[in-house]
Amino acid sequence: MRPFLPEERLGSLLALLGHWGEVYGPVTTGDGVTAFRPVSDPGQLRLEYRRTLIPPKRFLLPPRETILTYSPDAGYQPLDTAQPALVLFGLHPCDLQGIAYLDRVFLEGVVDTSYRRNRQALTIIGLSCEPDEFCFCGAAGADLPAGCDLFLQRTPAGFFVTAGTMKGEEICDRSAQLFTLRQPAGTTPWHHPLADAICRGCAAGETFPDNPLWDRFAERCLGCGACSACCPTCYCYDVLEQGGLDGQAAERLREWDNCLFKSHGEVAGGVNFRRSRRERLQYRFLHKYYGFGALRGVISCVGCGRCRAVCPVEIDLAALFEGEDHDRQ
Amino acid sequence: MTGSDSSMIPFMAEIVASTPLSADTSLFRLRLDQGIADYLPGQFFQLSVPAGGEFPVSPASAADGGGELEFCVRRVGQVTSHLHSLGPGGRVGLRGPFGNGFPVAEMAGAQILLLAGGLGIAPLRSLLHYILREPERYASVTLMYGAREPAAMLFRDELVALARQERFRLLLTVDFVRDEPVDGRVCTVGLLPALLRGVKVEPAATWAAICGPPPLYACLVAELASLGFADERIFISLERRMKCGVGHCCHCALGQLLCCSDGPVFRYSAIKGITGAI
Structure with a gap:
């Protein structure tokens, strides 16, 4: 009970x-x-x-x-x-x-x-x-x-x-x-085949470098960053400083940044370490499915489906795990 | 250093001297308000200019047990312009040190080959000063430093003076010469990989450390490989957009490694297979 x-x-x-x-x-x-x-x-x-x-x-x-x-x-x-x-x-x-x-x-x-x-x-x-x-x-x-x-x-x-x-x-x-x-009715954990495909792919270390989906995605990505803004585990942030009009006091702010934005990999002097949309999409893919730094090896995609639901051009990075015929466009 | 949370909250320091090194680059000597500046060559700090912002930068000095340290900064963006507008007495903040730095203990006893391009001299000057404090601990140290042109060569007089030491060999080169005459006794004209090609080294007994602009790395690594250097004996200090310094903000990944917390100094063997790392 x-x-x-x-x-x-x-x-x-x-x-x-x-x-x-x-x-x-x-x-x-x-x-x-x-x-x-x-x-x-x-x-x-x-x-x-x-x-x-x-x-x-x-x-x-x-x-x-x-x-x-x-x-x-x-x-x-x-x-x-x-x-x-x-x-x-x-x-x-x-x-x-x-x-x-x-x-x-x-x-x-x-x-x-x-x-x-x-x-x-x-x-x-x-x-x-x-x-x-x-x-x-x-x-x-x-x-x-x-x-x-x-x-x-x-x-x-x-x-x-x-x-x-x-x-x-x-x-x-x-x-x-x-x-x-009350006596609980037995619940059956719901299992999605895509979650299985992702687990299998990640266990094999798959990054699909030769999959033609990368080029198709890069071609139509608008760089709007909606996939990252609405992702429950996207946490990149930028740090800003706002000086007061008195020239004395200041505030240090941070705000959401977005790896789909061109500025994300840019340093002063004009060098950009991720110039192409393909590189930026691959950066997001690697972070979501393989993790960075101390969280290397930890999948952060939680399967909420937000990025698939909001992308205006129906890019779904998870489709890489299913094969190119799963591209919805 | 000072305070309980020096990785997140900047501690304050004062500019005690700013010395122009070239048309756009100055050496800023800072004195911490409190405490000792403790760091390894190759580690970096986040330097804050109040009301301006923050940028990552490696010290150009070696920790000496005191409360002062030096940063070599080019006026290239918004925050560095703010810094250049400050003179002695100016107030700045520091967070850090961050990252790993060069593996100085592992490098002891061997020959050291430092390869610096342009502003990449800054962290290698830190390593050079560190080594020259106890030169007897190393078999020898060679610095090959390439600058765009003679007027852009940083620390030239200091390096030439240091090179009077027996164990320190200095080779300078510039990409091109416009008006200024080059002192042919100490400086050649040509690219750094070409300079390296003409030098005899013992790859199995030498550690190489590289820092320079992004296009330089692949050329120098290829040249070192052709000289017989193993990938494990090449250390590379990398630049990336590093906003936090502690592995949180995720701007600086190379593959799955974070430049700020897994680097910024990488053994070439650890990043060789990573697309876009160098």
Whole structure:
């Protein structure tokens, strides 16, 4: 028997989660986009959503944030403002896996203090999902994906609840009166053939240097960077400095960068280490499927399907693993 | 160095001298507000000009236990222009040191061949100073340095003075000559690979270290290979767009290696098969 939250008590759980911070969940915005936004009423939640346009990485790595301030007297100083606590409700297993990957990048080895501050402000409530034609995560149907405080396995009548952390257990304790006990129906992990093909290809070290898809992709890539902007594990950033008009104080900012942009490999003096779109696409491929630096050998593609869904010219790097006849154009 | 988090938050330093070395390149001597400048030749720092920005640069000096260090900087982009507008007393920030540096312990006891092109002299000057502090630990050191033209040759007088030492051999060359006469006793006209071709070396007893503009690497590596150098005995210091220095921002990958944290000094054998590495 496992704790079960009947669907009609979801509003009570949301109200209770307010103790841990402002609750954000998947909603449809005025312009028709699915996004994590503040929710107070469970009626706003799109529990059947597939994927948000922008992944939850924006709560950990905002598109642009101030990381340091400078003044002539104090030099460079980290921001000492506390990040307001947030509860992210309804993250799917792919996005949870994405956050677990970002945690490895920014919290193992050299700790990124801005990321840590943003991460510590989050309480994460996972939600099971129904994959669509773009998904290939292979993790759907799992009882408790890594990285969430609490995971809700959705059934027609409500949710089986599993705690993943101490904080999750605390939430369970505080909301025990909302739960009933039910015998869980066996869930079958959903497996996508593309996930298998990617695992096999990566295990063999395949980079497909002679695959004609590279040229076809490079020919039609617009360099818009949408695939990277909406990727839950793309974390490249650029560092900028903005001087105040007084010529004294300054702010050090960082903002999302994008390996599909020409400037990404460029250094002062005009040398560009990735001049062609083909080179830039291959850079992205290598990072996603093979990993860089300390995370060499770790696949960071979580199968959320965002890049395949948003690319305006239907470039799908994962198609390399399936053979050239899988190019959708 | 100073503070608890010198890899993420710049610590402050003051420019104590800026010495023009050529029309667009100066040597900046910095004194840290606190602490000792500790680094290996070939490592790099992120140098901040407040309100200007930050750029990666290897010291041109060797750590000497004091709180001062030198950077050789060409005025080539926005931030380096900001730096060049500052004189003595100017305030700058530093993060680092980052990366691996040259494997100085492994290089001891052998002959050292330094191959520098243009601004690539900066990290190799750090290595040269390091070696010449205890020259008896090395069999010999040879520096071959190529500049575009005589006026662009950096540290010429200093290098010529150092070359009076018994164990240090200096060979200078320029790509071309316009008006300035070349002192034929110390400098030839021609490209660095051609200079290398005319020198007798013992590849099995020598470590080669290369730093220069991107097109130089492949030519020099090919020349060293034809002289009989094993790939493992060639060290290459590489430049990339390195924004963070700690392996996070992911601009600087060569294959799956990150220039900032796996390099910037690479054994040629480790990057030989990587497309676009050199």
